[in-house]
Amino acid sequence: MANPRIDRVSAARSATEGRGETFYPGPSRTQLAAYPPKERWDDWVELDSRAWPQRVERHTMLVPTTCFNCESACGLLAYVDRDTLEVKKFEGNPEHPGSRGRTCAKGPATLNQVGDPDRILFPLKRAGKRGENRWQRVSWDAALDDIAPRIRRAIAEKRNNDVMYHVGRPGEDGYTERVLAAWDVDGHNSHTNICSSGGRAGYQWWMGYDRPSPDHANADVILLISSHLESGHYFNPHAQRVMEGKKSGAKLVVLDVRLSNTATHADHWLAPWPGSEPAILLAIANHLIQKRLYDREFVKRWWNWQEFMEEERKGQPATFEAFERTLEKLYAEYTFAFAERESGVSAAVIEEVAGLVASAGPRLSTHTWRSAAAGNLGGWQVSRTLFLLNALLGAVGVPGGTFPNAWNKFVPRPIYSPPHPRQWNELTWPQEFPLAMNEMSFLLPHLLKDGRGKLEVYFSRVYNPVWTNPDGFSWIEALTDESKIGLHVALTPTWSESACFADYILPVGVGSERHDIHSYETHDSQWLGFRQPVLREAKARLGQAVSDTREVNPGEVWEENELWIELSWRIDPDGTMGIRKYFESKKEPGRKLSVDEYYAFIFESSVPGLPEKAKEEDLGPLEYMRRYGAFEVARRVGAQHEAAVPEAELQDVRVSPRGRVYTRAEKPAAPNVVPVPSPEPDSEGRRPVGVDLDGVVRRGFPTPSGRLEFYSSTLKAWGWREHALPTYIRSHVHPSNLAPGEMPLIPTFRLPVQIHTRSANAKWLDEIAHTNPLWLHPADAARLGVETGDLVRVETRIGHFVVKAWVTEGIRPGVVACSHHMGRWKTGEAGQRQMMATVSLTRGGSAWSLRREREVAPFASADADTSRIWWTDAGVHQNLAFPVQPDPVSGMHCWHQAVRVTKAGPDDRYADVAVDTAKARKAYEEWMSRARPAILHSPDGTRRPYWLLRPLKPGREAYRLPGWTKPAGA
Numbered sequence: 021m022a023n024p025r026i027d028r029v030s031a032a033r034s035a036t037e038g039r040g041e042t043f044y045p046g047p048s049r050t051q052l053a054a055y056p057p058k059e060r061w062d063d064w065v066e067l068d069s070r071a072w073p074q075r076v077e078r079h080t081m082l083v084p085t086t087c088f089n090c091e092s093a094c095g096l097l098a099y100v101d102r103d104t105l106e107v108k109k110f111e112g113n114p115e116h117p118g119s120r121g122r123t124c125a126k127g128p129a130t131l132n133q134v135g136d137p138d139r140i141l142f143p144l145k146r147a148g149k150r151g152e153n154r155w156q157r158v159s160w161d162a163a164l165d166d167i168a169p170r171i172r173r174a175i176a177e178k179r180n181n182d183v184m185y186h187v188g189r190p191g192e193d194g195y196t197e198r199v200l201a202a203w204d205v206d207g208h209n210s211h212t213n214i215c216s217s218g219g220r221a222g223y224q225w226w227m228g229y230d231r232p233s234p235d236h237a238n239a240d241v242i243l244l245i246s247s248h249l250e251s252g253h254y255f256n257p258h259a260q261r262v263m264e265g266k267k268s269g270a271k272l273v274v275l276d277v278r279l280s281n282t283a284t285h286a287d288h289w290l291a292p293w294p295g296s297e298p299a300i301l302l303a304i305a306n307h308l309i310q311k312r313l314y315d316r317e318f319v320k321r322w323w324n325w326q327e328f329m330e331e332e333r334k335g336q337p338a339t340f341e342a343f344e345r346t347l348e349k350l351y352a353e354y355t356f357a358f359a360e361r362e363s364g365v366s367a368a369v370i371e372e373v374a375g376l377v378a379s380a381g382p383r384l385s386t387h388t389w390r391s392a393a394a395g396n397l398g399g400w401q402v403s404r405t406l407f408l409l410n411a412l413l414g415a416v417g418v419p420g421g422t423f424p425n426a427w428n429k430f431v432p433r434p435i436y437s438p439p440h441p442r443q444w445n446e447l448t449w450p451q452e453f454p455l456a457m458n459e460m461s462f463l464l465p466h467l468l469k470d471g472r473g474k475l476e477v478y479f480s481r482v483y484n485p486v487w488t489n490p491d492g493f494s495w496i497e498a499l500t501d502e503s504k505i506g507l508h509v510a511l512t513p514t515w516s517e518s519a520c521f522a523d524y525i526l527p528v529g530v531g532s533e534r535h536d537i538h539s540y541e542t543h544d545s546q547w548l549g550f551r552q553p554v555l556r557e558a559k560a561r562l563g564q565a566v567s568d569t570r571e572v573n574p575g576e577v578w579e580e581n582e583l584w585i586e587l588s589w590r591i592d593p594d595g596t597m598g599i600r601k602y603f604e605s606k607k608e609p610g611r612k613l614s615v616d617e618y619y620a621f622i623f624e625s626s627v628p629g630l631p632e633k634a635k636e637e638d639l640g641p642l643e644y645m646r647r648y649g650a651f652e653v654a655r656r657v658g659a660q661h662e663a664a665v666p667e668a669e670l671q672d673v674r675v676s677p678r679g680r681v682y683t684r685a686e687k688p689a690a691p692n693v694v695p696v697p698s699p700e701p702d703s704e705g706r707r708p709v710g711v712d713l714d715g716v717v718r719r720g721f722p723t724p725s726g727r728l729e730f731y732s733s734t735l736k737a738w739g740w741r742e743h744a745l746p747t748y749i750r751s752h753v754h755p756s757n758l759a760p761g762e763m764p765l766i767p768t769f770r771l772p773v774q775i776h777t778r779s780a781n782a783k784w785l786d787e788i789a790h791t792n793p794l795w796l797h798p799a800d801a802a803r804l805g806v807e808t809g810d811l812v813r814v815e816t817r818i819g820h821f822v823v824k825a826w827v828t829e830g831i832r833p834g835v836v837a838c839s840h841h842m843g844r845w846k847t848g849e850a851g852q853r854q855m856m857a858t859v860s861l862t863r864g865g866s867a868w869s870l871r872r873e874r875e876v877a878p879f880a881s882a883d884a885d886t887s888r889i890w891w892t893d894a895g896v897h898q899n900l901a902f903p904v905q906p907d908p909v910s911g912m913h914c915w916h917q918a919v920r921v922t923k924a925g926p927d928d929r930y931a932d933v934a935v936d937t938a939k940a941r942k943a944y945e946e947w948m949s950r951a952r953p954a955i956l957h958s959p960d961g962t963r964r965p966y967w968l969l970r971p972l973k974p975g976r977e978a979y980r981l982p983g984w985t986k987p988a989g990a
């Protein structure tokens with residue numbers, strides 16, 4: 021049968037070739053013929069549009085890099101003028117297998133970030149008290165000579181965990197984690213528990229892997245609990261594949277409280293009460309179960325049903341037939357009527373969607389990431405119940421289904437792998453949250469106030485906790501207390517509210533000014549992307565060697581790869597601490613490792629197929645990556661769980677009664693070092709290697725059972741037996757948990773053209789989006805007596821903010837929503853003028869307030885466009901008014917808020933924020949009381965199940981929990 025996609029490509033080829041043009045499909049296999057052929061990237065000629073009608077040629081070099089404006093890492097091509105070495109524009113890189121030449125608006129806006137007139141170009145040291153926002157320029161040498169000895173002293177005095185690196189957007193795969201491991205510091209802190217931990221946890225309990233990789237392009241039904249067509253995780257790469265799927269006839273189902281741009285493209289848009297998504301998903305699952313519409317063979321082969329029956333249904337036979345009968349009973353209560361009562365979505369609509377899902381069979385691609393999983397108490401059950409549908413239909417690792425991320429990701433082995441840290445950091449991994457997916461980063465001010473530790477050196481890196489995290493005033497209190505944080509070093513490409521509370525601001529590069537490698541699960545393949553300083557490569561093509569990115573970047577902007585090498589040498593100048601050896605050249609022992617050597621080693625020895633591919637073009641592997649920016653390592657990776665384990669890995673095996681296979685064979689060194697969970701060995705020290713299915717040892721999943729874990733013995737063992745199965749937890753904003761007059765506020769959604777702190781320095785984006793009104797349904801607006809543009813006061817449990825109303829039918833009645841991308845502010849002149857309003861901060865004891873003093877206004881600069889700024893708004897900073905709300909299982913901050921919305925009073929002004937941090941402290945204590953600490957619930961005296969993923973995983977000995985005694989009866 022004809023394939024319409026191939027036909028379209030052929031038609032495009034004939035059309036272009038018929039015109040005498042070269043068709044350029046590239047490895048991206050797109051039919052877009054307009055990309056400059058890669059053979060001409062050294063000298064691409066375009067006519068200067070401004071010189072028209074004269075035909076003036078402009079010669080540019082096209083140099084690949086990757087976008088740093090969200091986690092998707094799309095390929096970019098920098099158009100570098102050959103004469104001036106100025107970057108003229110950024111467009112998509114057609115050689116990139118993930119993004120295939122396409123970008124969203126934020127990719128080309130990298131140009132604005134390079135030329136931003138308010139850029140921080142030189143290292144700055146504070147000239148007043150912390151937070152006064154007064155700065156003096158210092159040299160890199162002076163800054164590093166202050167920072168390095170403090171770190172050295174902390175490590176020498178065995179205060180390793182007094183050093184913390186808190187990262188927002190990593191944009192790289194493992195480089196900095198290895199720096200910290202080399203320092204023997206358990207100081208990695210991420211933003212993940214305010215981002216995706218809820219989503220990850222649900223996936224990890226099922227598969228061991230913590231992320232999904234949906235194959236939207238080949239699906240029959242695409243089910244999204246998110247707005248992936250306009251933002252979402254892997255936004256552009258996934259959006260284009262969702263549209264491909266739709267073009268091939270797939271139906272799109274979107275669950276979202278708001279009418280997002282994605283929902284407008286859906287065949288079915290369901291707007292449930294926030295947090296009720298699992299009720300809908302469980303009703304669909306129940307439909308599949310009761311009608312026996314699921315894939316029995318898949319469930320029988322791959323679910324750990326036998327373990328469930330043997331552990332939880334002891335009186336019954338552990339047969340699959342008995343399990344099926346039990347399954348029917350377990351989910352029978354989740355009827356369409358039940359889902360309607362919980363969600364407010366009509367039972368008939370849910371039933372129709374259930375029929376659609378059933379019709380997809382294994383071609384069901386599903387995805388959730390932040391959204392509901394990040395908003396609600398128990399949000400991790402959103403992804404768990406969503407994946408239940410895939411697991412029922414066998415839509416796992418097959419075309420059109422959903423894959424575990426690790427199969428579709430390639431992280432190459434680096435030049436050095438320092439050992440796991442020997443430390444455990446209680447400030448990031450407090451024992452109240454033994455099952456947290458990631459560091460409890462947003463609790464840091466409270467944990468410091470508890471006296472659980474202090475910090476000698478705190479790096480914030482592309483992260484803005486004062487603005488991004490909930491409870492920002494508590495962050496300000498912590499950052500201004502020098503007894504708690506000795507030195508705050510902000511590594512940032514742009515101004516941020518948190519950088520204003522630093523001791524040093526060190527300027528690091530944007531996407532075209534730094535090296536990184538990355539690989540993401542955009543579809544069923546494995547690819548590796550390479551970010552590079554484009555002017556360094558442009559000069560190299562002209563025969564000019566560059567050894568330090570500061571030689572080509574604006575001002576003294578430095579890339580972090582080089583910075584970390586230099587800092588590590590200064591911490592351990594003579595090598596006696598055992599640190600320096602991880603930052604030395606292998607080719608020239610005793611000399612500093614260069615970035616060229618670091619990446620050349622990786623590309624030459626750890627990326628299968630790359631050296632051969634490069635050789636075809638007479639290039640070395642590093643040259644190839646510098647020229648093309650990406651490499652496809654594997655295509656159509658397929659169902660890895662079904663793969664037979666090679667004989668060489670099966671030595672002295674033992675097979676457990678449930679079919680888990682253990683081996684004494686060493687794990688073969690593989691080039692792909694994607695972090696995967698490490699299930700426990702057997703009692704004789706053999707490592708788990710697969711599962712025995714029909715006499716064949718198959719790879720299975722990295723869970724304790726080796727199967728998909730419908731039933732989690734880990735959750736049960738660590739005190740959460742009631743959640744051992746995919747089920748429904750009523751959110752903290754469920755109607756039964758709201759006080760009279762309260763409504764849920766959805767504060768989690770992204771705007772397509774902004775990205776947290778990092779995009780305020782992009783004028784094109786600021787012009788498009790610079791405000792965040794409160795979405796309010798007409799029925800609620802009428803009740804409150806407000807219209808679009810009126811000011812409303814939104815009261816949370818610790819304070820309030822004042823925002824403009826936007827009355828729209830695009831939101832569920834009884835719920836309000838406000839995007840978190842706005843409300844940037846500065847307290848003085850220093851800051852980003854095109855998107856940061858000037859405010860005054862006032863404190864009286866625990867009572868804080870923020871009031872806007874000056875709006876955004878035009879200003880004179882080297883960029884004439886800044887004098888044309890016509891917008892005055894910068895939105896409202898709502899996160900300041902949110903208390904911390906840690907989910908007791910996943911550790912995710914539960915973003916949704918219980919709020920009261922009223923008409924603004926006479927003293928209220930737009931963008932006002934007021935908070936009482938004493939109330940914030942109380943809220944912290946209330947939410948902490950929901951936790952089940954390891955000291956009371958650990959079954960084995962460890963701080964956390966060792967098999968679970970953990971960034972910068974410490975050695976086993978660090979897992980031991982001091983003071984633990986075996987629970988009675990255990």
Ligand code: SF4
Nearest residue numbers: 087090093094124127
């Ligand atoms: S989706 Fe947009 S912002 Fe994200 S990496 Fe791609 S081009 Fe950049």
